[in-house]
């Protein structure tokens with residue numbers, strides 16, 4: 001079953017525990033597959049007037065697996081990896097300037113010894129050219 005989450009301002013405020021910005025959009029989830037490899041697929045839709053998608057990822061689970069986030073739109077792709085799991089830092093932020101519409105977000109883990117259901121956080125929000133947050137909608141397309 002697909003999960004559709006459209007974040008409203010009260011929901012955003014409730015998720016603000018992970019950030020200083022009350023306008024951040026956070027996806028907190030985990031891999032349901034405890035094996036060595038898994039990919040979750042989210043569709044992020046940005047409203048008209050969007051310039052770019054801001055995104056970065058955090059791996060909450062202390063093991064040897066690495067969690068990455070890769071975004072595809074049109075013929076372009078950008079990714080980032082949380083190199084140190086279980087510390088306080090997120091991965092390097094990425095700004096992917098592909099305008100409004102659908103961004104395909106793939107969150108994945110990969111490591112031969114990294115067994116377990118990693119929990120992760122993706123901060124992702126659509127922004128206009130001056131960095132104002134735009135309406136951001138998430139749909140889970142694949143849960144692994």
Ligand SMILES: [Ca+2]
Pocket residue numbers: 058059082083084085086087088089090091
């Ligand atoms: Ca980290």
